[in-house]
Amino acid sequence: MEALTEEIERESDSTVRKEKRQERSKWKKPLKLIRENFLLRLAKYKEQNEIFGDRNSYTKTDKDATFMRMKEDHMKNGQLKPGYNVQMGTENQFILFYTIHQRPTDTRCFKPHMEKLASTSLPMPKTVIADAGYGSEENYVYAVGDEKEPRFDFLIPYGIYLQEQTRKFKKDIKNAKNWTYLEQDDCFICPNGRKVTFKKYQNKKNKSGYEQSFKIYECEDCTDCPLKEQCTKAKGNRQVHWNTIFEEMKAKAKTALECEEKAAIYARRKVEVESVFGHIKGNRSFRRFSLRGLDKVHIEFGIVALAHNILKVAGIRQLLSGNNPKNRKESGENRIVFLHFLYFKDLSDSLFLFTPKSHSF
Numbered sequence: 001m002e003a004l005t006e007e008i009e010r011e012s013d014s015t016v017r018k019e020k021r022q023e024r025s026k027w028k029k030p031l032k033l034i035r036e037n038f039l040l041r042l043a044k045y046k047e048q049n050e051i052f053g054d055r056n057s058y059t060k061t062d063k064d065a066t067f068m069r070m071k072e073d074h075m076k077n078g079q080l081k082p083g084y085n086v087q088m089g090t091e092n093q094f095i096l097f098y099t100i101h102q103r104p105t106d107t108r109c110f111k112p113h114m115e116k117l118a119s120t121s122l123p124m125p126k127t128v129i130a131d132a133g134y135g136s137e138e139n140y141v142y143a144v145g146d147e148k149e150p151r152f153d154f155l156i157p158y159g160i161y162l163q164e165q166t167r168k169f170k171k172d173i174k175n176a177k178n179w180t181y182l183e184q185d186d187c188f189i190c191p192n193g194r195k196v197t198f199k200k201y202q203n204k205k206n207k208s209g210y211e212q213s214f215k216i217y218e219c220e221d222c223t224d225c226p227l228k229e230q231c232t233k234a235k236g237n238r239q240v241h242w243n244t245i246f247e248e249m250k251a252k253a254k255t256a257l258e259c260e261e262k263a264a265i266y267a268r269r270k271v272e273v274e275s276v277f278g279h280i281k282g283n284r285s286f287r288r289f290s291l292r293g294l295d296k297v298h299i300e301f302g303i304v305a306l307a308h309n310i311l312k313v314a315g316i317r318q319l320l321s322g323n324n325p326k327n328r329k330e331s332g333e334n335r336i337v338f339l340h341f342l343y344f345k346d347l348s349d350s351l352f353l354f355t356p357k358s359h360s361f
Contacts, residue, residue: 110139199216
């Protein structure tokens with residue numbers, strides 16, 4: 001536009017000037033639309049993308065909150081509400097550490113939670129106990145660490161751990177786990193006796209950016225197979241996507257959970273962390289945050305966790321003291337010493353110093 005304007009001003013021939021003005025007028029409306037509409041929208045979209053981060057939603061009333069499906073769904077229609085995902089580690093129903101996340105799924109909160117714990121002055125747990133919502137390849141690999149620096153033991157079932165124990169799963173012919181595997185030939189034998197041979201490797205990235213490696217197996221020929229409808233919905237030959245690393249991690253998790261001693265430890269999770277959430281949400285009626293913003297919400301839940309721990313200590317001391325006034329007096333004195341022993345820290349870091357033997361989610 002500026003170049004055309006300069007040419008028009010320099011041009012002495014009126015006919016040529018008219019042609020150039022007509023050419024310039026063609027660009028005026030699109031340029032005006034770009035300046036007054038498109039550029040403003042582009043700046044708005046850039047700002048929104050910065051707020052999104054690695055999320056796919058945020059609310060206008062609290063830009064740090066993410067839309068999530070809540071358990072309190074009174075309309076029974078999967079309604080989304082803005083919220084935060086609270087992760088906390090407990091021992092003996094005391095809250096040892098907590099983090100606030102903007103991710104709706106627990107799976108993607110495990111690694112950031114443990115990394116945050118590692119960055120504090122608190123000691124790392126020897127064993128981490130969590131439910132099947134945390135059982136993913138990425139989390140297993142992170143927990144195992146490497147040979148030079150193993151992180152911690154874990155008791156975390158995977159998504160289909162309980163399903164695998166059922167008779168229906170063990171008899172289902174479409175599950176490659178129920179097939180015969182020939183290690184020497186690196187192939188499976190399907191229920192119809194045909195070979196399912198290795199074809200190629202394939203890498204896939206999940207939403208968190210973690211890359212998984214799969215071995216792709218394909219049946220040599222599914223034509224006229226009487227079991228095809230029960231085995232696969234594919235029009236061609238049946239394929240099996242086998243994740244070697246994840247299968248090894250699942251086998252490790254299964255072995256640990258089937259150990260009698262460790263199974264007893266895992267059974268405690270139900271009365272550990274679930275009881276804490278039950279006390280906070282049910283008995284204390286804390287079901288929603290009063291403040292907005294990630295930092296403020298972190299502090300607000302810190303106060304809730306602090307109150308929970310103090311009430312827990314008070315309850316224990318009351319049980320031990322009984323109704324004897326002398327015991328109550330001694331209990332009060334001991335309680336002060338006990339609270340000093342816990343040594344409360346800055347809420348942005350952790351609640352208190354405590355050496356955990358295990359860390360339950």
